[in-house]
Amino acid sequence: MNYRNQQSTRKSAEQAPVLPATAVPDSGPLTREELQLAARNHSMPLEALRREVTPPGLHYVLTHFDIPDLDASSWHLRIGGAVERALELSMAALRRDPAITVPVTLECAGNGRSLLEPRPLSQPWVLEAVGTAHWTGVPLAYLLGKAGVLPHAREVVFTGADAGVQGGVPQHYARSLPIREALRPDVVLAYRMNGLDLPPQHGYPLRLVVPGWYGMASVKWLQSIEVVRAPFAGFQQQSAYRYQESADDAGTPVTRIRVRSLMVPPGVPDFFTRQRFLPAGPVMLEGRAWSGEGAVTAVDVGIDGTWVPAHLEKPAGGFAWRRWSLPWVADPGEHVLACRATDITGATQPLEQHWNYQGMGNNVVQQVRVTVE
Template sequence: MTGFTEAAAEGGHPAGVNLWGKRDDMVVHERDPFNAEPPRTALAGRATTPTGTFYSRNHGPVPDIDPSEWRLRVDGLVERPLELSLEELRTGFEEVETVVTLQCAGNRRAGLNEVRDIPGEAPWGPGATATARFAGVRLADVLARAGLRPRAAHIAFTAPDVSRLADPPQPYGGSVPVGKALGPEVLLARAMNGAPLPRVHGAPVRVVVPGWIGARSVKWLTRVTARSEPSENYFQAVAYRVPPADADPGGAGAADGVSLGPLAVNCDILDPDDGARLPAGPTGVTGYALAGEERTVARVEVSPDGGRSWVRADLDEPAGPWAWQHWRTTLDLPAGEAEVAARAWDSAGAVTPESPALLWNPKGYANNSWARVRLTCR
């Protein structure tokens, strides 16, 4: 994976200080829109991820919204359309806090790139996943005040960040089924890790949809619309779908693939890093596992020899029902080259597949194949 630090890209910023407050060793896939992830080892051993380490996935320039002028419109198939200021949102509804793991649908795309090239898509590594404490109000409470009509089946979100990826360019958006939107875990978040939501993470208000791909947690939210059908926005109807392997990703349409929603069970190795050189002998290996929607992680196994033999890892307790679980084990690695692999099961019995070749798709989404790192032991 190649990249450059945002500090270097912006020029004139001292190491570790940059426009978006991110650590100076972030792998930056794009500067504008800003897309960056931390090295995998920066995520190890932390139940929650520092905001400066949290990955950033954007589809257009980061908006600069004046909180005093921000308004949230709630419209569509509702009895009482609303227009709420930030103060009205803050004082008019119960505030809650939830620990949530967000994961980009393109997380671990680099592994699919090794199977077959995916032109035009950033080669995200394992760092496009992270966990934070988000605080705000329940979307369900806001929808209850607006009064959903019986025909409302989907809740659409609209943001002001215009993306050139769509043809023609359009603001970012998406939707979730009304059943998910009414879940008490879905937030209109104003804070992250005990501080006001940073601009690059969606200030003043973003949606947080736990258990679903990060693309549905729309940032810089300005409009919530109750609809009978899913959003027609490009990022719902065309992007973030898994088309057949032989489809042209540039021409894929709404009927050409499966729309991504709930996350599949996934895990990865966070420490040691891929390509590390280590002393032979007992070696601690740590990572994370995550099950989407309301499923939980049932088991994680780790192999010292590329999958020929396995040991069961110890699982930490999650920080909440919508958060990842870290795992750990010790492997006795002999001198020479070693391939360490990890796989996970969820509470529904689903298991991460062995090979990324089984998952390759022309957009590079949803790689949850076995995690692997290659080590040299001396």
């Protein structure tokens, strides 16, 4: 089985191992397979919303296959396809190129999936598959300039070292970007996260980071970049990460992050239920809001169904989340808190989640139940 060269072909039914397709919706209980994924991958505990920058281990991680164990000293990035000069670059060479650092909020496109009914069978995220880091590396545009993009280039395909089978298709994880997105000045080939070498699970030694897009675009363990003149037909582009109404719907591609806000649940939790308890009196409600379409312009906080505008801190810049806060005087009893962000395009979070077949792009308003004593 050659994992490298079969990215764009679905195996025929006889060839394919008989496996459950992912993203088949199910109204039943969580399956063993979903639990295995939940144990491997992890989201960001919501109390980490207090931090402007999310450290490794708190930042969400989704790996489709295994985390590769790569040796940076022998590793090379290949740049080829519709370019004037194919390049092969060592990490040492990349580190000599000009570097930028961008603060970026990344969110998994499947965040919130487990709240849908029926539930698409895949990584069963609850609400917290998000994180913000400072990514340092070479601007992709600089390297594409070095290679020289030929006329009629349409997309850039990024392939990781991580390999496996999904939907019956052996593959390396690979995604493309339209050429105009690839040339944005803030798209970075990152070798540092928050000032340190990338951790293994975040793509060591090199990954792509595409600010504003859901995480699937930011290919980890990046080993090749290919400029192409036709739309990329790889599994993760053409089959996965699409907004579909049903299995038969070709759907539309998942791209930028929809506007969202989350709240640090106030008070303290019950271990098992995560129900929150806090004493009566003043408490500062706080959280972060972000959108891949542009600046967050408002966050409203719902207190038992009444919406109050929150104070917004100055944006951190780029596509990093923005802190919001609102003082609240908690009176004894049961309360439901919520937060709802709006971005510069006028998009706002829905109060009820629109269902889609793969469970993508969920941005329903978070609700936090608290008991004030």
